[in-house]
Amino acid sequence: MHTSPTTVPTDLPTATIDALTARVGELERAQREEDVEGFLALFDPQAVWVTGGGIRLVGRDAIAEFTRQVLPGAFAEGSVTYTVEIVATITPDVVLTGVRQQYVDSDLQPTSAGSPSYVWRRSGGGWLIVVGQNTAVDSDLLEPSR
Secondary structure, X not given: OOOOOEEEOOOOOHHHHHHHHHHHHHHHHHHHOOOHHHHXXXXXXXXXXXOOOOOEEEOHHHHHHHHHHHOOOOOOOEEEEEEEEEEEEEEOOEEEEEEEEEEEEOOXXXXXXXXXXXXXXXXXXXXXXXXXXOOEEOOOOOOOOO
């Protein structure tokens, strides 16, 4: 079931929420389709990314090197869905999204979950990830943040 994300401030413009939800959707699509270049296009050149396995990558070049090794083939036997749960403004041009990830096998049975946070910076009218913490969690513990 999809619900609207919690927003901070509560009167965050709908256009901002929609734009960031769309960017998270692009991230989900790139992951599911194993689209390395589409995935990398979402990152600021100086981004910091922490993988679900706890590896900290600094800069798009390091993110690219890692992603080119692990993304191809990652979803050969399953898929993932992303649901934006939180959109919080840090500054008008820097916003955090809190996301629920659900990984499933080829029979659509849950296999694992994540609760990542992505910090986005408005860049040229769009949004790029400047910081990402891709945290894996026990799917039994992943409860709505409301």
